[in-house]
Amino acid sequence: MHLLPLRLSALLSLLAFVSPCVSAAEPMGKVEAAADLDWAAFQKAMQPPPSAKDADFAGRIRWGMMFVQGILTTGQNFYDRHPTDPRRWECVTQMVKQFGSWTGGINGREDGKKAANAVFNEAARAQWAIKLQALRVAGIAAPDISETNRLILEQETLVGLRTVAAKAAPTERVAALAAVKAEVDRLAAKYPNEPLMGSLASGYIKSMERAGATREEIQAQWAAFAAYPGTALANAAPAGAREAAARQQLGDRSKLPIELAFTAVDGRKVDLRDLRGKVVLVEFWATWCAPCKEEIPNIKKIYAAYHGKGFEVVGITLENARLADADTAVEREQKLAKARQVLIDFTTKHEMPWPQYFDGKYRQNAIAVDYLINAIPAMLLIGKDGRIIRTQARGPQLEAAVAAALGL
Template sequence: MKKSLLLLSAALALTAQAAPDAKPTGASESSAATPVPAVEAKSQIEADYDAVFTIWRRKAPEELSRKDRAFWRFQDETMRAFAAAARAFAQKYPNDPRRFDGLVQSSFTRPWFIEDFKPAFDAQPGERNLIVDQAKLDAFQAEQAKLLSEVAAAPDASPRQRGGAFFALLADARGKARAAGQAFDITQYQPLVDRVVTTLGDERMMPVVEQYVGGLREQAPAAADAFVAQLKTNPKVAVALQAAEDRQKAEEVKAAEAAKRRAAEIGTLKFTAADGREVDLAKLRGKVVLVDFWATWCGPCVAEIPNVVANYQKYHDRGFEVIGITLENPAFAQKDDAAAKERKLAAAKQKMLDFAAKRQMTWPQYFDGKWWKNDYAVAYGVNAIPAMFLLDQEGRIVSTEARGPKLESEIRRLLKITD
């Protein structure tokens, strides 16, 4: 495959020979035609950093979708360009702490190195039906593992960078083990963890140590206890461990308080549903209510729908209600004006209503078209779906895990159904 224009532009942006305090020369194509207010010129390092993440933020043309081969080639070339730009930035600015940002991010948006597509791709578009250049992919991953190890042990890495780097290392290793049908052994990373502890020896090491101990505890609890005991023999490390434990306890208390607030507030939901019905949970006292956060694009959510529908049809007349909170994505584009956004919002709403009607989801749905910033998702701390709150007859949360067979058993228990 020919080198992409993205890769070329990234290389040009990051290899420009300029003094650290040099000002950018000229204006962009978009700004050349229309005068803009004067702003303070960026330094070369700021311009280069922005150039890296401008690549990462590129979106595929709107006419392309996941089923199109051109979409996958676009994403692959974009990810290759981003990874190359991130590495070039890190080499050019070895003392800038932001040099780690792109290196870590490119582990979560790594390229595939697509050569072609399997015949099954058109019917089932996805990674499994890509034909990749395995040698290039292996070389990329090997170099990436080396870079991430350096980030994990770097004294000037931030907790987010350090934790992200080690998380990516573990995720890649787990994926390879799974693909090979082998068990993942986290102890292969103990030399790196030891290096981090030796190099840092204070609270900076905790994003790595906590992940390692957590993984080791799942694999071999006794080994995890022994590892922590060994760490505590170093007084400086022991202080860092205690600080981390204190922080975790404080976070648990904070989470418990937030859960209490949610429990007190969720029973007061009141809104106009997408189909015009008025919903007021306060008026549903005496009934068991499932508040279900979902979306048409969420596979696990869709998989659970038949179970919810079956229970709704079976127990609705006996006191079971469902309220849907849908996190639909209207897919707004930066170029959209108000009219375009309004059209997309209406289309997303109608798509959801048609989807629900087709699947006999006859209960009311809250829709605001804000995707992850859905008003109720933000208010109740929902950052992953499916998410659900099962409320008893007093409006209190009794379960957030009532899925599958457990949903029916909880409904029957709360409604005191024994037949």
């Protein structure tokens, strides 16, 4: 007689226990779904449209400002709406990185400043800089941020110290470098196993090089870094030491006449020894590189004005034939032929009469690797004696340098 009421009571108790969990689970599911949607929106904002690389300088700056605004808007939205989701720190990290990358250099050119202000004006950028600094500080202190992202946010102090060291007067250089080294040491102690520490240590080495450190001092510092606790600097030191030695050797080579010979894509034989007595621009570039394409009209203008007075241009193209280790010999030749034709069509269309080196190896271009070229466009201006007299001379600076080298 009492069994049924007991079972009913138990059932009612069970329902009372389960029901709150079911009703609570639905909002949680909605929160997670909303977070995933907001994360997808942020990820989409991080994808640049393919057409951006074909714009001119002002067009790329305008696009860049819109790109940054999209990242800032979607990143801030995720951060505000999902205060316990660890992905919010990935948003903050990318917001800080992309904002600094795109806004850092726009004041160097008036057309860049004008293009930027038309989309993302200076006052708005200043407000965002304040917001991002607060987010950076919060991220560094957050318990749920990854060590990698924490280091990315925390390295900003080191970047600032390196800038100060680069601009320091000779009497202040030792103290400025010591401040950079102290910050590297602090970060290395805090993040002994983060691979990014290798790049930060390499940055300090380059600061030493700019300050005139000897080869022995550079190698001794890499040896010291290799002995630091953790894996980051120990792993980075061997390659870092080799790269530093290669830069020193390149510096030594620049004091001697450049030796460069190859067969151009159109079959011409090129040997810089045959061009002694002339001023030669060696330009590292590619048809896929928008800044390189911007420079073409300037080089053509200078070539037309000074070629008859002893000025030559030699192109080193980092074309990408998309070669793969698994390619058969036939596949490799087909890829090379296709990339070679792209280059020939481009130089013909743009009336670029100077010879071009081509191997289709992209960033592993043999001559680019030999000269430690890791960004393009890159320019080496060779004097009449065959020695490098200028690097990275572009725009109006290039014409002035060419005229001076020709003695005009």
